[in-house]
Amino acid sequence: MTQLAGTALLLVGSAILLHQTGSAAVGPVPLKLLWYFIPALGIKAALPGLHFWLPEVHSKAPAPASALLSGFAVKLGVFGLARLTSPETGTIYLAMGGFMALFGVFQALLQHDAKRLLAYHTISQLGYVISAVGTGTPLGLAAGMFHAVAHGLFKGLLFLSAGSLEKAFGSRDLRYLGGAAALLPVTFALFAAGALAISGFPGLSGFASKALVKASLKDINNTPAVWVLQAASVGTVISFCKLGYFAFIRKGTGSLKTLPGEGRGSVKNSHRNLGMAVAAAATVFLGLRPDLVPGFLGEGGYPFFALSTVISALLPILAGLLLFILLKKALEPAEHHVPDVDNLLAATGPFLRKIPDTLGALHSGRLRVYIAYVIVAALTIFAYLER
Amino acid sequence: MTGNMPFLVVGILFFLGLYSILFERNLIKIAIGITLLEASANLLLIVLGYRNGGSIPVFTLAGEVETMVLPTPQALTLTAIVIGLATSALLLSLIMMLYKHYGTLDVREIRRLRG
Amino acid sequence: MNWSVHLPALVIAVPLLGAFAAPVAGLGGKPLRNLWLVTVSALTAILSIILWRYVQVEGIMVYVLGGESWALTLPSGLSWPIRIILEVDAFSAFMAVVGSIAALAGAFFSLRFMERFSGLDKFVSLYFLLTAGMLGMELTGDLFNFFVFLEIASVASFGLVAYWRDRPEAIEAGFKYMVVSTVAAMLILIAVGFFYGRYNAVNMAAVARMMRFGYAEKIALVFLVASLAMKCGTVPMHMWTPDAYTEAPAGVTCLLVAVSQASLYGLFRVCFSLYGTSLGSSVVPWTIIVMGVLSMFIGVTMAVIQKEIKRLMAYHSVSQIGYILLGLGVGLLALNDPQAMAEYGFTAMKGGIFHLINYTMYKGLLFLTAGALYYAAGTRNLNELGGLARVMPHTTFMFVIAAAAIAGLPPFNGFVSKLLIYESTFAVYPILAVAALVTSVLTLASFVKVFQTAFLGPEKSVFQHVKEVPATMLVGMSILTIVIIGLTLFPTWSLAHLVEPAAKALVDQAGYITAVMGGGL
Structure with a gap:
C-alpha cells in the first residue's frame, strides 16, 4: 500500500515533469510559479518533507531496481531543479541541501535495515547535489552533476551489495547479520569500495565530486554550508562503519549461514559480483581521473589532488572512524524510533481509504436515489443559470 | 377559452409522474409514473400546436376552414406515443422478469448492483 | 446521378x-x-x-x-x-x-x-x-x-x-x-x-x-x-x-x-x-468543466477499488468521459472570445475530440479483452483471475496496448490527447490540469493492478484448460488495436485530418446555420 502510494507520487512527479518539459520552455521560471515546481520535482528529488516515499520504496523494491532508482530516478528531479535555478532559488536550495545532507545521515545512523540505511543516505547525498546546484555558479552546477553521476554509481554498487547480502543470507537486518566478510570476501571488497567512495576517500569518485562541491561553495564564500557538509561527511563515515562492521566484520551470532546454492563461488553469487564489479570499476576510474569528465569543468582544470583537498577529505573520515570506535556500543543496531514524515504516511492510509468507501456508499444501488441525483443536478445547473 | 389551463395540466402530470417515480416503492407504480411523464410531454406538444377554434389539419380541408391546428406537433406526438408504447412494453416485461428473479416488486430490494 | x-x-x-x-x-x-x-x-x-x-x-x-x-x-x-x-x-x-x-x-x-x-x-x-x-x-x-x-x-x-x-x-x-x-x-x-x-x-x-x-x-x-x-x-x-x-x-x-x-x-x-x-454567460461551460472534473476524479477513485474487471473498466469510462468534457468545456468557455480561442480554447477542443476517438477505441478494446477473459476463464472477478498471459498471448498484447493508451503513456494516442488537454487547461486554471494529471496517475495504477492480477502471476490450476479465444473475436479486437496503433503512429496526421476539421466544424456555428437556412435570409 505504501509502495503504491509512493509509486503514485513518483508518477505525479514524473507526469508533471513531462507536462512541464512538453509545454513550457525549460529554464528559470518566475518565482511565482516556482511553488508549483518545487514540490513537484521535490517529490522526485526527495526534498525534506517530500522524501517519505524513498526509504519505503527502496526497502521494498528488489535490489537492482533500487540501484536504478537511486541512480537515475531521483536524479531526474534534481536535474529538473537544476534547470530551474535562478538567483532567488539559490538560497532556498542551499538551505534545503544542507538540511537534507544532515537529516539523511542522521536518520541513516539509526536504521538497522541495510537498504533503508542506504536509502536515507541517498537523501543525504542528494543534499550535496542540491546545495551545489544552489550556488548557481557554473562550477556548482558542474559539481552537482558530477556528484549526481558519482552517487548513481557508488550508491548503485552499495544497493547491489545489500541485495547480495539479502540473497545470500535471506536477511538484510543488521541485527542478525555479521561475519559476512569471511563468507563472501569478494562482495565485501566491492562493498568496501562503494563505502569508501561515498565517504569521499581520495582516489575514488566520491572524493572528486565532493571536493568539487565544497570548492563551489567556497567560491561563493559560504563557509557554514561547507561545514555542514563536512559534518554530514562525518556522519556518512560513521554509518558506513556501522554497516560494514555489523554486516561483514563482526563475529556473527554463529547461526549465520548462506542459503543453499548461494554460497561463495556459486554461479549466482559470482554473477552478482560481476555486475557490482562494473559499477566499482567505474567508481574507481572516475576517482582516479576526474579531469576526464567531459565538459564539467570550465577552462582550467581543478587541482583534485592538491594537499588541501585531500586533507579536507580525510579529516571527516578520520573523525568518523574515531567517533565510531568511541560510540560503537551506542550504535548497536536496534529498533530506534525517530519521528519522520513517513509516519504520517501510515496515518493517511486509512484516511485515503475512506474516500472510495464514502463514494462507494453513494452508489447504493437504489434506483430512486439515482433519479434524485439527476434531478438535483438539473436543478443545480438551473439555479446557477438563473443567478 | 382555454388559456393557460392545458399547461397547468401538463405541469401537474409532470410532477405527478416525477413524484411516483421518486416516492413509490412498487415497480408497477414507477412504470405508471414514467407513463405519466410521457403523457405530460405529449400533451405539451399537442397544446403547443393548438389554435383556438382550429380544425383538424387535413390537406383536403384547406380553404374550407378558417384555422387549422398545427400539424407538426401532432406528427411529433404520434411518434412519441409509439416510442412510449415500446418503452412501456419493455419496462413492464423487465418488471415481470425482475419479479421472477427477485420475488418482489419493491424497488428498495432490487439493489444487487452497487459499490 | x-x-x-x-x-x-x-x-x-x-x-x-x-x-x-x-x-x-x-x-x-x-x-x-x-x-x-x-x-x-x-x-x-x-x-x-x-x-x-x-x-x-x-x-x-x-x-x-x-x-x-x-x-x-x-x-x-x-x-x-x-x-x-x-x-x-x-x-x-x-x-x-x-x-x-x-x-x-x-x-x-x-x-x-x-x-x-x-x-x-x-x-x-x-x-x-x-x-x-x-x-x-x-x-x-x-x-x-x-x-x-x-x-x-x-x-x-x-x-x-x-x-x-x-x-x-x-x-x-x-x-x-x-x-x-x-x-x-x-x-x-x-x-x-x-x-x-x-x-x-x-x-x-x-x-x-x-x-x-x-x-x-x-x-x-x-x-x-x-x-x-x-x-x-x-x-x-x-x-x-x-x-x-x-x-x-x-x-x-x-x-x-x-x-x-x-x-x-x-x-x-x-x-x-x-x-x-447566445449562451452569453460562462455558467454552462463551467458546469461542463465541473462535471468533467468530478467525473474524472470520482470515476477513477471508484475504479481503483473495484474487484470485477468490467465494472472497473466501466468506472474508468466515467473518468475518461470527464477528460472529453473538460476539453470541450474549456473550448466552450473560450467560444465568445476569439483571442482565448486561439490561445487555448481550440487546443482544448482538439484535445477533447481527439480524446473522444481515442477513448472509444481503447475503451471498446478494453471491454472486448475483458469479454475475452470472461469467455476463456469463465470469471470476471479479479481475485480469481491470474497467470493468463501465457495461455492468451494475443489478448494480453492487445490489453497492454489499450491499457497503455488509456493511462496516457507516451507515445500512445491517449498521451497525445491528454497532453493537449493538460496544456490548454493549464492556461485556464492550473488546478484543472493537476486534477487531470492525478486522474491519469490513478488510471495507470489501476490498470497496472489489473494487468498484474489477471495476466501475470503464477498460473492457476483452474485455468489449465484455458485457451486463446477464437479467431473472430481476435479479429474484432485487432480492428480496434490497429486503429489505436495507427493513431499512435500518426498523431500529426490524425490531428490535422481527423480532429481539426471536426473541431472547426463545431466552433463554426454560422456555417452550420447557413448550410440549411441559406446565406441570404
Whole structure:
C-alpha cells in the first residue's frame, strides 16, 4: 500500500515533469510559479518533507531496481531543479541541501535495515547535489552533476551489495547479520569500495565530486554550508562503519549461514559480483581521473589532488572512524524510533481509504436515489443559470 | 377559452409522474409514473400546436376552414406515443422478469448492483 | 446521378435495413446470420468513411428526407424548413466513423461470444437498431429526429443490456438504466416542445438562427444538458453506467461506449451549434468543466477499488468521459472570445475530440479483452483471475496496448490527447490540469493492478484448460488495436485530418446555420 502510494507520487512527479518539459520552455521560471515546481520535482528529488516515499520504496523494491532508482530516478528531479535555478532559488536550495545532507545521515545512523540505511543516505547525498546546484555558479552546477553521476554509481554498487547480502543470507537486518566478510570476501571488497567512495576517500569518485562541491561553495564564500557538509561527511563515515562492521566484520551470532546454492563461488553469487564489479570499476576510474569528465569543468582544470583537498577529505573520515570506535556500543543496531514524515504516511492510509468507501456508499444501488441525483443536478445547473 | 389551463395540466402530470417515480416503492407504480411523464410531454406538444377554434389539419380541408391546428406537433406526438408504447412494453416485461428473479416488486430490494 | 449525395441517408438506412431483415437472414441458419451481421456492419463502416471523406472535400452536407429534392432545404419560398433534414458536418461525420468502427469490432467479437445465448436473430436486430440509432443521432439536423433516434438507440440498448435474462443482475441493470434514461428522454422531449412553442421549428439550424436566450430557452437548455450528460454517464448522473456496462455482453458494451459518445455529441451539438454564442454567460461551460472534473476524479477513485474487471473498466469510462468534457468545456468557455480561442480554447477542443476517438477505441478494446477473459476463464472477478498471459498471448498484447493508451503513456494516442488537454487547461486554471494529471496517475495504477492480477502471476490450476479465444473475436479486437496503433503512429496526421476539421466544424456555428437556412435570409 505504501509502495503504491509512493509509486503514485513518483508518477505525479514524473507526469508533471513531462507536462512541464512538453509545454513550457525549460529554464528559470518566475518565482511565482516556482511553488508549483518545487514540490513537484521535490517529490522526485526527495526534498525534506517530500522524501517519505524513498526509504519505503527502496526497502521494498528488489535490489537492482533500487540501484536504478537511486541512480537515475531521483536524479531526474534534481536535474529538473537544476534547470530551474535562478538567483532567488539559490538560497532556498542551499538551505534545503544542507538540511537534507544532515537529516539523511542522521536518520541513516539509526536504521538497522541495510537498504533503508542506504536509502536515507541517498537523501543525504542528494543534499550535496542540491546545495551545489544552489550556488548557481557554473562550477556548482558542474559539481552537482558530477556528484549526481558519482552517487548513481557508488550508491548503485552499495544497493547491489545489500541485495547480495539479502540473497545470500535471506536477511538484510543488521541485527542478525555479521561475519559476512569471511563468507563472501569478494562482495565485501566491492562493498568496501562503494563505502569508501561515498565517504569521499581520495582516489575514488566520491572524493572528486565532493571536493568539487565544497570548492563551489567556497567560491561563493559560504563557509557554514561547507561545514555542514563536512559534518554530514562525518556522519556518512560513521554509518558506513556501522554497516560494514555489523554486516561483514563482526563475529556473527554463529547461526549465520548462506542459503543453499548461494554460497561463495556459486554461479549466482559470482554473477552478482560481476555486475557490482562494473559499477566499482567505474567508481574507481572516475576517482582516479576526474579531469576526464567531459565538459564539467570550465577552462582550467581543478587541482583534485592538491594537499588541501585531500586533507579536507580525510579529516571527516578520520573523525568518523574515531567517533565510531568511541560510540560503537551506542550504535548497536536496534529498533530506534525517530519521528519522520513517513509516519504520517501510515496515518493517511486509512484516511485515503475512506474516500472510495464514502463514494462507494453513494452508489447504493437504489434506483430512486439515482433519479434524485439527476434531478438535483438539473436543478443545480438551473439555479446557477438563473443567478 | 382555454388559456393557460392545458399547461397547468401538463405541469401537474409532470410532477405527478416525477413524484411516483421518486416516492413509490412498487415497480408497477414507477412504470405508471414514467407513463405519466410521457403523457405530460405529449400533451405539451399537442397544446403547443393548438389554435383556438382550429380544425383538424387535413390537406383536403384547406380553404374550407378558417384555422387549422398545427400539424407538426401532432406528427411529433404520434411518434412519441409509439416510442412510449415500446418503452412501456419493455419496462413492464423487465418488471415481470425482475419479479421472477427477485420475488418482489419493491424497488428498495432490487439493489444487487452497487459499490 | 452522383449517388454520394444519398450517403447521409444510406449510413442510417443500411443498419436499419439490417435490423429488420435480420430475422429473414436468421432463416438461413447460423452462417447466414453471422454473415449478415458482419457484412452489414462492415458496409456501414465503409459508408461512414466514404461520407467522412466526402464531407472533408465538399463541406457540410444537407439531405432533406421526403422532399422534392434532397438539397432543397427551404421549399416553396418558406423561410423555415418543414421537412426532416439530415445535416452532416465534419464533426458528425467524424463521430459516425468512430461509432461505426466500434460497431464493426463489436460485431466481429459477438459472432462467437454470443454463441452461448439463444435468440440470436433478435440480438442481431437489436444490435443494428442500436447502431442505426447511434448514427442517426450523429447525423441528424433535427431536434425531434434526434430524440427519436435517441429513443431507438435507448430501447435497443435496454434490450441488449438485459439480454442475458437468466442473470438477475442483467435484468436489474437494464431496468435501472431504462428508468433513468426514460426520464431523461422525456426531459429532452419537453425541451423540444419548448423550442417548438417558441420558434415553430424543430430544425437545429433554424432554431439556432432565431435563438433568443430567454426563460424557456434556459429551462430547455437545463433539460437538454442534464439529460444528455446523464446519457453519456457523467457524475453525478453516472450511476447506471457501471451497472449497464458490466452486465451487457462484451461486444455490446463496446458499442454502448460508442453510443454514449453519440449522447456526448448531442450535448456538444446543443451547446455549440444550437446555443453557441447566445449562451452569453460562462455558467454552462463551467458546469461542463465541473462535471468533467468530478467525473474524472470520482470515476477513477471508484475504479481503483473495484474487484470485477468490467465494472472497473466501466468506472474508468466515467473518468475518461470527464477528460472529453473538460476539453470541450474549456473550448466552450473560450467560444465568445476569439483571442482565448486561439490561445487555448481550440487546443482544448482538439484535445477533447481527439480524446473522444481515442477513448472509444481503447475503451471498446478494453471491454472486448475483458469479454475475452470472461469467455476463456469463465470469471470476471479479479481475485480469481491470474497467470493468463501465457495461455492468451494475443489478448494480453492487445490489453497492454489499450491499457497503455488509456493511462496516457507516451507515445500512445491517449498521451497525445491528454497532453493537449493538460496544456490548454493549464492556461485556464492550473488546478484543472493537476486534477487531470492525478486522474491519469490513478488510471495507470489501476490498470497496472489489473494487468498484474489477471495476466501475470503464477498460473492457476483452474485455468489449465484455458485457451486463446477464437479467431473472430481476435479479429474484432485487432480492428480496434490497429486503429489505436495507427493513431499512435500518426498523431500529426490524425490531428490535422481527423480532429481539426471536426473541431472547426463545431466552433463554426454560422456555417452550420447557413448550410440549411441559406446565406441570404
